[in-house]
Amino acid sequence: MPEYLSPGVYIEEFESGGVPVAGVSTSTAGFLGLAQRGEAEGLPELVTSFADFQRKFGGYLPENQFGEYRFLSYSVEHFFINGGSRCYVMRATPDDAKSSVNEVYDFIKFNAKNQGSWGDRIRILIVPSSKAKTQIFEDFENGQYKLKSSIGFNEGDIVEFIDGEVKQINKVIMVQDNLVTFEKPFEGEVIDSEILPTKLLYTKEINIQISYGDEVENYEKASLNISKSNFIEKLLKKSNLIEVKVDSDFIKDTVTPFLKFAGEKPDREKVWIDLTDGSDGSLDKLSPANFIGSDNGPGKRSGIKSFIDNDDVSIMLVPGVTDPSVQLDLIAHCENKANRFAIIDIPKEIKKVNDLKQWRNMFDSSYAAAYHPWVKVFDPVDKTNIFIPPSGSVAGIYSRSDNTRGVHKAPANEVVRSCTSLDCQYSKGEQDILNPIGINLIRAFTGQGIRIWGARTLSSNAQWRYINVRRLFIFIEESVKRSTDWVVFEPNDAELWARVKRSLDNFLTGVWRDGALVGSSPSDAFFVKIDNTTMTQDDIDNGKLICIIGVSPVKPAEFVIFRFTQFTAEASGE
Known part of the structure; x- marks a missing residue:
């Protein structure tokens, strides 16, 4: 409490209302896969367009080298084509991938920022400066x-x-x-x-220019003096292309920096340095472990585990990677985080209904959905049509549907953009078998294009049968979680309970008005209970505030039934 020690008028401010609960984003995707370049350890990179992806991760990978593991770039491209606006991308690499290097000089070593043959196209220009x-x-x-x-x-x-x-x-x-x-x-x-x-x-210093295609970096007045702020190692830490390591034992002599590079040709005005021996790795050295990743602590995680520290992602996928170990680990990751949803690709070669049923038996989760078949798109590299896994396009449709209708709308009966045909066409009879077990088919309809024609999770629990129900709960739970940090360590009394209830009532009323909850009034759509009936004195003594929230989510009209009968005026008595 403030102290009042002398007569006067005092003004105080206090908070009496609840703090608003803000809805979180549900349309940010997380991608993992092979790429030409990019870090394979650390935090996933934010990407806001396919051009941005190409700048950070390179272009398309060749089919003859990585086969059906090469689809990250295509999937990210079709994510944005189908309505996605932002995603986070993490690169996986085979065990034998290597960075390009230059070890010509005994006092300094240059190597590409990360693994891949892309580094062999890096050129470094050294010129003298002062x-x-x-x-x-x-x-x-x-x-x-x-x-x-x-x-x-x-x-x-x-x-x-x-x-x-x-x-x-x-x-x-x-x-x-x-x-x-x-x-x-x-x-x-x-x-x-x-x-x-x-x-x-x-x-005596040097200017350094690093070029990779159209990407050029310039660093002026670099020094070999280790104590200076413009020491070459410190200066090039900003580079997105190369890393530098200087051996201080070889820079103690009285030789100008440029002459150290010029060597036996001191009359040269410039020195070019090339990197070599970079490798993308091979398919033989690629295993599920490269995608599952390792947890070596903050900033050192790889694979799926690199998304542990990222709370922005709400949709997860590893496009084209259909190994059960990877898919089960991805689903476990989503279940453990409880704030994201996995999109699973079914192996391209599995087409028969019985084989699909057998594949489906490996999974049971409300935090994942599977889509089939693969979709045909145009490949700008080979100038021909190829089949790619549907997960990237589906993630874009999730984002598009969320932004136009809301997360409560089932992301189905939506056109798959930039898709010319399907790997195989399933009939209604075949879908009658596959839909109840949670395999969402993509089908072509006359005059309506190619559409997603399923909205089910991989769960055996009927309460979590529909994708939009699970994702709506993720949205509500994560929004409440992120917006109620202010409650922690507040006095646990009736005044606090009333403020929390008021915040949640206002938020859920907004969700109801958006059409996400069933009911003709807010009281029919949800309830919020936080009082002595939801917690005991023992709970309060142990620092617990318990609030029970019930919501009535909308379910999709999956089966639209029109019942017809013959009608005559005589039969009706008119």
Whole structure:
């Protein structure tokens, strides 16, 4: 409580109402798969367009190298084509993938930022430069000189004194104001106090240009002085293309940075450095472990586990990877996080109904849905049509449906954009068998295009049969969770309970008005209970606030039935 120690008027503010509950996004997808480039460890990268994906992860992978593991790029492309707006992408790599390197020099090693043959197309241009220049005003002998300005000169810098055509190389030992001590005295007369001097002292650095296709990075005034802020290792940490490692044992001699690269050809004006020996890896070294990933702690996770720290993703998929171990791990990840939904691809070669039923028996989860068959799209690389897994397109449709209708609308009876045909066509009779067990078919209808014609999860529990019901609960639960942090450590009394209830009532009323809940009034659509009936004194003593929320979600009209009979005026008595 505030203290009042002298007479006066005091103004206080306090919060009496509930804090609004904001709805979370449900349309952000998380992709995992093989790519040309990109980090395979750490946090997934945000991608907002297919062009953005190409800049960060490269283009399409060749079929002859990775077969049906190559579909990440195609799936991300069709995610955006079908209405997706943003996603997070994580790269997986085979065990034998290697980064491109250059180990020509004993004092420095360049390597591509991450694995892949893409690094072999990186070129590095080195040219000499100078960060600072000045005049020498006074010679104190024994290598100590007073400079006009010592700004830009640091201990360990390699410098060059130029008097006409005469050049001398030296190293800075100590700097104190404008008094600088060098490794050795300069030869000859070095004093020049003229307004337009002819004798100048320069620091020696290099400019670096790194190019990869149309992507170019420029770093100016890089130094080999490890104590400087423009030390080459520190400067190139910003690079998206390469990494640099300097061996300090080989940079202690008095040689200018450029001459270290020019070597036996000191008259060169520039030096080109190429990286080699990069590898995308091979199919033989690819296993489910590469996609499942490893948990080596924050910032070091890979595969599916790299999405543990990402709370923005609400849809998860590993396009084209149909290994049961990977799919079961993906579903387990979604169930454990409880704030995302998995889209599963069925193996392309499985087409018979009995085989599909057998495949389906491996799964039972309300946090996943399966789609079949694969869809035919145009491949801009081979200039022909190919079949790709449907999960990327389906994720885009989820996003499109969420943004246009809401997460409560079943993402079905929606056109699959940029799809010319299907790998196989199933009949109504075959769907009569597959739909009840949770296999969502994509079908072509005369005059209506190619559409998703199923909205079921892979759950055996009838309460969680429909995708939109599970995703609506994810939306409500995650929205409440993220917007009620303010409640933690507040006094657990009736006043707090009333504020929490008011916040939840307002939020759920908005959800009901959007058409996500069944009922002619809010009281028919949901209830919020938070009082002495929902928690005991023991709960309160143990720091628990228990709130029970019930909602009545809308279910899709999956079976539309029109019943006909003959009608005559005589039969009706008119």
